[in-house]
Amino acid sequence: MSRDASRLGLLLLLAPLLLWLFLLIILPHIGLFVVSVSEKVGVREYEIGFGNYAAFFTEPLYWRTFARTAIMSMLATALTLILGFPIAYYIAKLTKGRTKTTLFLMCMIPFWVSELVRTYGWMILLRETGVFSNFLQYVGLTSGPIEFLYNDAAIMVGLVYTSILFMVVPLVTTLDSLDDSLIEAGYDLGGTSLSVMREIVIPHAMPGIVSGCIVVFMLSLGNYLTPILLGGKDSLWFTGMIYTQFITRFNWELGSAFGFLLLALSSAMVFFGLKLSRQSLSNTMGR
């Protein structure tokens, strides 16, 4: 009796979570999947089949964009890590008290405005008649205006800028938990800065690195505005392609298939990332 009662209590406690999971996550995905396996054969006529998935693999544009998006996202993740790690190390280990809080806040300030505004900010900086170009002409480094916008490098800048906070925060948390005496012990035992970093700091920060990388990779992969606005005429992004299929082509079936493939890709990437770094999801995300 009491066991049943306690189980009922547990179920009631879990009900909001389960409802949320089911209604907002599982149900839409089932719907998406059903749509993705319907093939249009005529006006208001559909039949079940994997033609949409086949279209993805037979049309080079689709899978090339897909691969391009994945590679660019990985590159953005790596760049964010390379840039974010020193920042996080500085905040966590070399500052204290107010300075630390101030620096942390400064990392967050860009996030007080919307992504659209941030991206427009970058457009103002990078465009041909923008701040950078004018500055370079002013100091005499170039004779004519330079276009920084509308290329993959601009996308990269935008992606790194957008996601660096999500790298810095988990890194600061893990590095904060690294006892200073471990670093000192490393030096005391004859370690150089490089070997202390490689053998003591990085292994300790690994869960933070992996969780930061997962978040940044997902954010980059799923980003829509930055690649569309900063990218050039060849800068295709998979989310843009999904949008095109859904909205301008009215092709929900192919769009759903693309959505599912993106889900599969990101899950696979996270899985291999965890395997490679020998971290478990609970270890990295559970912090």
Next chain:
Amino acid sequence: MTEAPDLVCRDLVKDFDRFRAVDHVSFEVPQGSFFSILGPSGCGKTTLLRMVAGFQTPTGGELLIKGNSMIGVPPNKRPVSMVFQHLALFPTMSIGENVGFGLRQRGVGRSEIKTRVEEVLARVGLPGITDRRVDQLSGGQKQRVAIARCMVLEPDVLLLDEPLGALDLKLREHMKIELKALQHEFNTTFVYITHDQSEALVMSDNVAVMNHGRFEQIGTPHDIYHAPATAFVAGFVGEANRFKAKVTGKGGSTLSLEPESGAKITVEGVGSDIAEGQNVEVFLRPEAIELSKTEDSFDDDQNVTAGVVTSVLFNGANSMVTLKDTAFGATLTVALPQTGAFSDLHEGDSVFVGWHPSKARCYLVERSS
């Protein structure tokens, strides 16, 4: 042999923004000895040790290890190793990787590292644990691994920063003996800092007592305990009854004193800096006081007073009695003899106490404080 001492500090000074942490400290530690720096927290002993390790740069003074100046030498280039307060074993590495870390930094070959790690672990009594993780060890085992990690590098000086602080009492008692034995085994110079006088007294060849950035006294544990050079040392090391008195007469090394209540006592063997009419502070160890139920059992030259027992603190071999001295109103703590003669002592009983004038120590009361 005129070999230079392993560690020499001369006039070492360390200033921080607002205060001086280490104030003109000088000492030498001969090869193979166990040297302790004892002091309350905040006395500057950790700063001193960190200067020796190289984590902090002295503001002034000289620091020599095996005759070579260490000023400007980074910690990873100094022939010293340090056992940290919380040991600082690397949790991401196995025991073997921990102990082999220093050797790897020196570029020692893989197979040699393996044999040397096994060897040193065997010497600290932990053979065959190289593959274990740090969190699989007990507190005492971690302690020994931390020492092994340093000793495998054969440092000239091993620095220990209160490594026993985190252990429970029983293990701490055990590790004291073990540390001393390890120091013998390796015959390496140990510099040990602690705020626990018992650790310092049990293990050390020499003890330096530190207060407010200065060394109050350097000496053998016996000297420190029985012949404290200053009031601070007398008060900090071991238990002591202390009371203030005025000097009413001086004959040779014998003083006649009058505590605030007006009774008369004599004290022997004091320095020449005390003159008649000055105020002094008297320190008297509990075990120096004899206890008796009758007044006539004391020698004539002893200071004898009567008292009333206020409490009996039974603690096995360390049992104590506190009593109110009826003569000069002070509260005295007296060690209870182990003979069992006073097992029937109760609160409120009247007793007599006596102590030999040579057992007490007198120091001038400092004016300012």
Next chain:
Amino acid sequence: MHIKAVSTVAFALSFAVSGAQAETLRLLTWGGYAPEDVIAKFEEETGHTVEVTTSNNEEMIAKLRATNGGGFDLAQPSQDRITSAQEEFGIYKPIDMSRVQSDLFIPSMLEATAGNTTYEGEVYGLPHVWGTSGLVVNTAAAGDVKDYTDLCDASVSGKVSYRLKRPTLIGFAYSMGLDPFSAYSDTDAYQGILDQVEAKLTECKPNVKTYWEGGDEIKNLLRSGEVVASMAWDTGGWQLNADNPDITFVAPESGALGWIDTFALPARGRADDAAYDWINFVMRPDIAAMITNTAGNFTAAVDGDAGVSADLKARYQGSFDQEAIDNIKWYPPVPAGLEALEGATLDRVNAAN
């Protein structure tokens, strides 16, 4: 704000008493088609309240498709996009002409739109705002750009922008001497035209600075001088002309592309009364002029241009002489399935290097 809310309630009550039902009109429209002052006047006169969602053709269809024609009471898609969407998704309901004051509409436009939006014998659209797309050119820097294909000229290399959307395909086809609209019904012929346009657009790609996505983006590009010639809407050109007289809308030699945005009733709209009230309200000449002054485009309202500002009229006349007006290519209804062919072409252009 507060006073307005109170007055709205008061009017709502007075209408309730008089028998008319006050409703909330959820309007899915384009930016500028429902100016604040027009809404205020409408709410004051009728007691209805208006909620505006601005969108574009594709998103309107996508939104209505997602809800099977619900969520909105009145939509304003272009007339050529109604029948195919109705055929595929059934998202609209027919217009009840008896509830429309048809004398407010220019008869020829009403008739043409009715013809283009008839599906299975029912009319689904009423004309509202019309305009064209063509070229917006900085005449000082690129005076030679007279037609779509001139965008591919080496003299404007790197300073050109257009959208990668269907109007570009149509415009280039006309400029290349082809007739895409008459090939609408013949899939093979249309595919042939698309293939030629694809080759041209691929060849032209190095000339393009970027494919623009939003109206603000292309206006910024032109205003800053980074782009000197582009395909865009007439109103964008006229707006820029107000700031910089060198920039204006140019009707291409092969003809501007004419569109008419309509009123259409979503299938599951709940406030039909308010929707018809809105239609009959905004087609009044005075209101139509207010809308033209904010949106920049003229309406299908009789005498709707009477109250339009002189500046706008002047710019319109500067871009369109009678010959250019006669040459406007009005979009016929897009047959279902055509967009798939166009999409594949656009994808290939996008992917070409």
